[in-house]
Amino acid sequence: MPHPTTYRFSFGPWNISEGADPFGPEVRPVTPHESKFALYRPLGFEGVQFHDDDVVPDLDAQTPAQIAAKSVAVAQMLKNQGLTPEFVAPRLWFAPQTVDGGYTSNSAGDRQYAWDRTKKCLDIAKAVGSKAIVLWLAREGSYIREAKSAKLAYERLLTAINQMLDYDKSIEIWIEPKPNEPTDMAYVPTAGHALALAYASQDHKRVKGLIETAHALLANLDPSDEMAFCLAHDKLGSVHLNDQNGLKYDQDKNFGGANLRAAFNQVLVLEDGGYGHRGEFIGLDVKTMRTQAGSPVTAHLKNSREIFLLLVDKARSYDRKLVQQLRDNRDYEALEMYTIRHLLGAR
Ligand code: XUL
Ligand code: MN
Numbered sequence: 213m214p215h216p217t218t219y220r221f222s223f224g225p226w227n228i229s230e231g232a233d234p235f236g237p238e239v240r241p242v243t244p245h246e247s248k249f250a251l252y253r254p255l256g257f258e259g260v261q262f263h264d265d266d267v268v269p270d271l272d273a274q275t276p277a278q279i280a281a282k283s284v285a286v287a288q289m290l291k292n293q294g295l296t297p298e299f300v301a302p303r304l305w306f307a308p309q310t311v312d313g314g315y316t317s318n319s320a321g322d323r324q325y326a327w328d329r330t331k332k333c334l335d336i337a338k339a340v341g342s343k344a345i346v347l348w349l350a351r352e353g354s355y356i357r358e359a360k361s362a363k364l365a366y367e368r369l370l371t372a373i374n375q376m377l378d379y380d381k382s383i384e385i386w387i388e389p390k391p392n393e394p395t396d397m398a399y400v401p402t403a404g405h406a407l408a409l410a411y412a413s414q415d416h417k418r419v420k421g422l423i424e425t426a427h428a429l430l431a432n433l434d435p436s437d438e439m440a441f442c443l444a445h446d447k448l449g450s451v452h453l454n455d456q457n458g459l460k461y462d463q464d465k466n467f468g469g470a471n472l473r474a475a476f477n478q479v480l481v482l483e484d485g486g487y488g489h490r491g492e493f494i495g496l497d498v499k500t501m502r503t504q505a506g507s508p509v510t511a512h513l514k515n516s517r518e519i520f521l522l523l524v525d526k527a528r529s530y531d532r533k534l535v536q537q538l539r540d541n542r543d544y545e546a547l548e549m550y551t552i553r554h555l556l557g558a559r
Contacts, residue, residue, distance in 0.1 A: 219524070221517050222259025222298045222450075222493040225249075225266050228509060231502045243508040245269070249293050255514055259298040259493040260290065264333040267300060267340060271332060272307060279332060283339035290340065297342040298450065298493050299386060299422075302326075302333035305350035305394060313351040315372040316365040316399065323368070327375065334380045344384040344449060345376070346422055353395035365399050370412055377415045384418045386449030390427040393462050401431050403438040407445055424452030424497055425478065426462055436477040443485035451487075452497035453478065453520060464499040467516040468523065476555060479523040480530070494520060530554060 225248045230238035245266070252260065265271040268282045290297060304314035304326055312318065314326025330345075337345050352369065354360045376385055387409060391401035400406055403421050410419035421442040428435035442448035455470040456463050468475035481487075488494065500512040531550070538547040552558075 219488050219494045219520070220259055220296075220491065221257045221520075222261050222296075222495045223252075223257055223513055224261035224263070224497065226263070227496065227498055227513060229499065231500075231504075233502060236502075239502055240505070240509060241507040248508065249289060249295065251508060251510055252295055253293065255510055256517055257513070258294065259296050259495070261298050261346075261495060261497075262300045262336075262340070262342070263303045264300055264329070264336050265303050267336050268332075271303075272329070279336065280339060283336050287340045297337075297340045298495065299344040299346045300333055300337040300340065300342050301346040301348055301388075302330050304329060310351055312359075313353065313365075313395075315349075316352045316360060316368050318360060327372065330372070330376060331379060334376060334383060337383060338380065343382075344386050346386045346388055346450075347373075348388040348390065349398060349400050350390075351395055352400065353392075353398035355396045357397070362399065366409075369399065370409060373409060373419060374414045377413060377418060382418075384420060384449060386420050386422040388422040388424060388427070388452065389431075390424070390462075391431040393430070402428075402433060403441045407442065407447055410447060420447040420449035422450045422452060422495070423448065424454065425467070425475075426454050426456035426464055426497075427452075429456040430459060430462065432459060434477075435474065436481040439478060439487075440481045440485065443481065443487065448485070448487060448492070450493055450495045451478075451482070452495050453516065454496065454498045464497055466498055466512050466519065467496065468519040469516075473551070473555060475519065476523050476526055476551075479520065479527050483524065483527045526555060 225245060228243055228248050230240045230242055232238045267286050268274055268279050304310050309322045309325035315323060317323050333345055373385060387400060387406035389400050389402050389406045391398055403423060406421045410416050413419050423438045423442060425435040428438040439448060439451060453467040455465040455467055457470045496513060496516050498512050498516050500509045534550060
């Protein structure tokens with residue numbers, strides 16, 4: 213498949229943050245939510261990733277008319293700024309009704325909250341002109357396995373996905389797997405789990421995966437393989453490129469910042485898999501370092517995009533003929549050395 217000559221990039225407003233972490237407060241002045249959108253184009257981004265309440269703040273407290281009016285205003289703002297909404301994700305991990313998950317909660321009332329919130333998210337996605345919603349299934353897991361029936365939990369997830377497909381006949385659902393954090397163990401930790409749910413659903417063509425580098429690494433998997441698995445099924449809805457130092461807390465480091473070779477392999481898989489030729493975005497989900505001064509802080513976004521593009525150059529100048537020859541000869545020592553020399557620019 214031909215690769216696009218140019219890529220489109222996206223990030224979410226949460227990627228510009230004030231630096232609070234579980235151990236300390238904000239360290240930078242607040243960048244008002246509304247003022248973030250003007251930063252996209254100058255930084256080279258045209259796609260906006262939204263949570264539902266990034267579109268309609270304080271969503272649970274709004275009437276349907278208020279939700280509709282705010283969504284229309286955001287759609288107009290995006291148009292004025294020349295931006296495209298990439299997806300909207302229901303934030304099902306914040307409200308008191310979601311302490312034990314949403315779709316998989318043992319409480320019927322909490323599950324009803326999750327469904328009501330999802331319907332609001334689907335309405336918002338339609339109103340802003342987004343073709344997809346993203347399910348990051350944050351608390352759909354358990355802290356101790358005895359707490360829930362896992363079989364029932366998978367059945368409930370599938371039921372919820374089918375309800376979404378039914379409620380909106382054109383929306384795509386992109387499942388973003390993650391093995392842990394904030395729950396101890398999540399029910400949908402890998403691309404395999406996400407795509408199994410997709411194929412079991414009533415309209416599998418509209419259910420895909422969104423692969424985040426850090427999430428794959430937290431599952432002790434190779435992110436490029438997770439992306440390739442989705443591409444092989446024509447089910448890579450989007451990516452969240454970032455990086456991660458081993459099996460620790462979710463770090464959302466700059467793309468390539470921890471493992472440049474693994475980043476190169478992700479770019480190779482995307483290039484060779486024809487990713488982007490239908491307008492799919494190169495999505496980033498990166499956090500700046502807490503030590504970074506200034507407001508707003510955007511260097512991490514600019515740098516991650518630049519690192520991606522530098523690796524695209526590396527992918528396009530990678531000598532495919534030589535690679536094929538070394539594969540044919542099964543000389544993987546030479547292939548590794550060529551790859552490292554290529555990445556280091558050694559002559
Ligand atoms: C959480 C994460 C989220 C999702 C969107 O780890 O990656 O930001 O991408 O809800
Ligand atoms: Mn993400």
